[in-house]
Amino acid sequence: MTVKRILNLIFFLSLCAGSHAQDVPVYNNFEQISSKFTTSSDSIYVINFWATWCKPCVAELPYFEDLYQKFSDRPVKVILISLDDEKKVDRKLKPFLKKRSIQSEVFVLSDPKMNSWIGKVDDNWSGTIPATLIFNKSFYSFTEGEFEDYEALESTVLKFLKS
Numbered sequence: 001m002t003v004k005r006i007l008n009l010i011f012f013l014s015l016c017a018g019s020h021a022q023d024v025p026v027y028n029n030f031e032q033i034s035s036k037f038t039t040s041s042d043s044i045y046v047i048n049f050w051a052t053w054c055k056p057c058v059a060e061l062p063y064f065e066d067l068y069q070k071f072s073d074r075p076v077k078v079i080l081i082s083l084d085d086e087k088k089v090d091r092k093l094k095p096f097l098k099k100r101s102i103q104s105e106v107f108v109l110s111d112p113k114m115n116s117w118i119g120k121v122d123d124n125w126s127g128t129i130p131a132t133l134i135f136n137k138s139f140y141s142f143t144e145g146e147f148e149d150y151e152a153l154e155s156t157v158l159k160f161l162k163s
Contacts, residue, residue: 044076044136048079048130056129067150076161081109
């Protein structure tokens with residue numbers, strides 16, 4: 001095999017590897033993920049509830065990705081919980097994530113009994129998305145609705161880092 005063919009093969013394989021959408025686990029009930037809402041560590045968890053069909057959610061999604069990138073060397077974990085229909089994960093959600101180069105952890109929560117678990121996330125949450133929970137072992141913040149801009153999200157996280 002010539003060097004040119006080897007380079008072409010490597011290029012082709014790298015394209016194929018990059019063309020796979022990230023793994024997106026689907027959880028069918030809240031209890032399967034409830035452990036993600038508690039911690040005994042100093043790590044800061046930023047959990048955003050969103051969906052591809054929610055315009056304000058999509059508008060603020062880059063803020064979370066920027067946060068993920070900016071704080072990748074710090075104890076900040078960004079988790080994006082999609083409330084999209086599990087039947088649309090392969091057809092809609094994965095292409096959506098790929099197109100936007102989302103690197104944050106993403107999974108789908110398809111528990112249809114939303115009224116039974118939204119109060120477990122926050123007592124005051126009406127169920128409207130986007131909604132964001134930021135916490136560590138000592139502090140807790142909940143925001144219903146979208147962040148005005150990246151700086152508003154970052155300033156909330158910075159308060160946790162300074163404490």
